[in-house]
Amino acid sequence: MYKKIFMDQCGYQPEMKKYVTFCATEPVTFSVLKSDGSPVLESVAERRIENEAAQEVNYIGDFSQVCEAGKYYIKAVGLGESDIFEIGENVYLDAFQKAVHFFYLQRCGCELTPERAGIFAHKACHTTKAVVYGTKETVEVSGGWHDAGDYGRYIVPAAMTVAQLLFAWEANPSLTKQYGDETGELPTYLSEIKYELDWMLKMQRADGAVYHKVSAYRFCGFIMPEEETDELVLSPVSVTATADFAAAMAMAVRFFAPFDAAYAQTLENAAKRAYEAIKTMEQPGGFHNPPEIVTGEYDDACDVDERYWAAAELYKAFGEKQYREDFEALAQEKIHHGYGWRDMGSYGNRAYLSTTFEINEELCKRIKESMLALADERFAIVENDGYGTALRKSEYAWGSNLDTANHGLHLCDAYRLTGEQKYLEAARQQIHYLLGRNPMGRCYLTGCGTEPILRPHHRPSGFLGTAMPGMLSGGPCDWLADEVVKEIFTKDTPPAKALADMTGSYSTNEVTIYWNSAFVQLLCETLQQ
Ligand code: G3I
Ligand code: 9MR
Numbered sequence: 001m002y003k004k005i006f007m008d009q010c011g012y013q014p015e016m017k018k019y020v021t022f023c024a025t026e027p028v029t030f031s032v033l034k035s036d037g038s039p040v041l042e043s044v045a046e047r048r049i050e051n052e053a054a055q056e057v058n059y060i061g062d063f064s065q066v067c068e069a070g071k072y073y074i075k076a077v078g079l080g081e082s083d084i085f086e087i088g089e090n091v092y093l094d095a096f097q098k099a100v101h102f103f104y105l106q107r108c109g110c111e112l113t114p115e116r117a118g119i120f121a122h123k124a125c126h127t128t129k130a131v132v133y134g135t136k137e138t139v140e141v142s143g144g145w146h147d148a149g150d151y152g153r154y155i156v157p158a159a160m161t162v163a164q165l166l167f168a169w170e171a172n173p174s175l176t177k178q179y180g181d182e183t184g185e186l187p188t189y190l191s192e193i194k195y196e197l198d199w200m201l202k203m204q205r206a207d208g209a210v211y212h213k214v215s216a217y218r219f220c221g222f223i224m225p226e227e228e229t230d231e232l233v234l235s236p237v238s239v240t241a242t243a244d245f246a247a248a249m250a251m252a253v254r255f256f257a258p259f260d261a262a263y264a265q266t267l268e269n270a271a272k273r274a275y276e277a278i279k280t281m282e283q284p285g286g287f288h289n290p291p292e293i294v295t296g297e298y299d300d301a302c303d304v305d306e307r308y309w310a311a312a313e314l315y316k317a318f319g320e321k322q323y324r325e326d327f328e329a330l331a332q333e334k335i336h337h338g339y340g341w342r343d344m345g346s347y348g349n350r351a352y353l354s355t356t357f358e359i360n361e362e363l364c365k366r367i368k369e370s371m372l373a374l375a376d377e378r379f380a381i382v383e384n385d386g387y388g389t390a391l392r393k394s395e396y397a398w399g400s401n402l403d404t405a406n407h408g409l410h411l412c413d414a415y416r417l418t419g420e421q422k423y424l425e426a427a428r429q430q431i432h433y434l435l436g437r438n439p440m441g442r443c444y445l446t447g448c449g450t451e452p453i454l455r456p457h458h459r460p461s462g463f464l465g466t467a468m469p470g471m472l473s474g475g476p477c478d479w480l481a482d483e484v485v486k487e488i489f490t491k492d493t494p495p496a497k498a499l500a501d502m503t504g505s506y507s508t509n510e511v512t513i514y515w516n517s518a519f520v521q522l523l524c525e526t527l528q529q
């Protein structure tokens with residue numbers, strides 16, 4: 001029988017709102033039972049939603065009043081029983097720890113030890129120097145994390161990932177400190193981020209500009225990383241990479257300064273040099289792959305929001321007038337939003353609104369209003385979706401799970417600005433969606449929940465035949481954008497169900513560092529502490 005009862009497979013914290021979605025055509029009588037079979041709640045799900053994105057009818061049940069820690073399941077008349085789930089303070093700890101450990105497992109340029117990597121251990125990979133595109137010059141740029149299911153290392157998504165992981169650290173120390181230990185010079189969590197920053201520093205040219213990416217010329221097969229021995233090439237510098245780099249470096253300063261003043265100074269210098277370099281570069285400075293290079297492009301026709309983020313972040317970090325002027329000039333033209341790799345305005349807004357240096361109060365007010373308007377738009381979608389997702393039917397794009405998480409972050413922004421609980425609860429719905437309350441009934445994080453993704457598009461996982469744990473799948477995408485989904489889906493496939501848990505489906509089932517970082521940030525900003 002197809003699954004008809006959908007909920008967060010990792011469970012719920014006691015005080016959270018708890019909704020269950022039924023796939024049914026009539027109101028549903030259901031009960032919540034303890035795992036030993038004793039009933040704790042009987043109720044009827046009466047709220048009906050015609051779910052166009054999933055092309056089905058949903059009824060929504062509310063069992064928020066069940067708060068006692070323990071293991072439970074749900075039984076519904078005519079629909080069967082759910083899997084066991086848990087209510088408790090620490091139900092997301094395992095997902096959090098696995099999602100963060102993924103970054104260690106994605107490390108490039110060093111050996112992964114069996115102690116920390118288990119079956120994913122491997123020798124150092126990608127240690128040869130990279131040739132600068134179109135020249136004979138070579139540069140040592142080892143390190144950092146592999147971007148995704150492929151082995152490229154790209155600055156634009158890297159900068160976003162670092163920013164999100166730092167936000168997470170700031171938002172929820174009681175959770176982030178539960179990754180690794182604090183016996184070293186740096187907490188384990190921050191030392192993982194430093195691994196990426198150290199590589200990013202190597203990607204900066206002497207004149208301050210930053211190479212867009214380093215990769216082979218083309219994607220390799222499904223082999224372990226150290227088996228990819230093709231020549232590495234540095235793609236040309238871009239404004240988007242240079243601005244993102246400046247912003248991420250500036251942001252990192254305040255996190256590393258308490259532990260290592262010299263390192264913080266290195267980050268500061270790198271940020272300022274990159275910022276200066278932008279002024280000498282041609283704009284718009286989005287990137288396009290040179291003809292011989294076909295790896296991840298991270299193309300972007302608009303570099304304004306990247307410069308907007310850089311200006312705000314450098315102002316927050318260093319307080320110099322030029323950064324403020326630059327940000328305010330850009331913001332007067334347009335207030336940008338977005339926590340993605342292409343639309344990054346939210347990072348800029350957040351930096352500007354939280355600086356301790358002087359700001360323009362009137363502009364601040366307008367930014368806040370604009371952030372609230374965006375959150376309200378998403379809130380209305382969450383309220384009317386059968387699974388509480390913030391996506392419209394037309395928005396199941398490549399990496400839709402990132403968009404889901406990022407809308408959750410916009411809702412968190414509204415919660416911080418207003419203190420209104422409804423925004424926080426709506427943000428939490430995005431976590432529940434990602435962890436199982438979705439039309440596929442899958443936990444989109446590998447290695448977690450009762451029905452996790454099993455066959456992600458991820459080279460080490462594909463090669464070893466086991467999904468690396470803690471990876472967020474890209475999620476449903478109705479674009480028919482890879483060979484696998486072209487075969488099995490049609491244009492009538494419901495957008496919210498356009499997910500193929502198959503290794504070949506990179507447009508629906510790949511993984512990336514920045515999908516994971518969005519998930520980690522959302523967890524940290526929404527959980528009870
Ligand atoms: O920004 C536009 C938006 O304005 C427009 O409304 C929308 C309409 O579809 O498209 C938006 O752009 C999309 C962009 O993602 C941003 O969301 C592009 O169409 C879309 O092609 C693009 O997809 C990206 C994909 O690469 C193809 O370029 C994914 O976001 C990105 O995550 C993915 O990245 C790959 C790397 O290249 C290689 N490594 C793996 C990684 C994940 O699959
Ligand atoms: O594995 C690649 C994945 O990381 C990218 O997101 C995707 C789109 O750029 O491309 C994948 O590589 C495929 C290539 O584009 C076409 N031949 C098959 C490759 C996957 O095995």
Ligand code: ZN
Nearest residue numbers: 108125126225
């Ligand atoms: Zn590598």
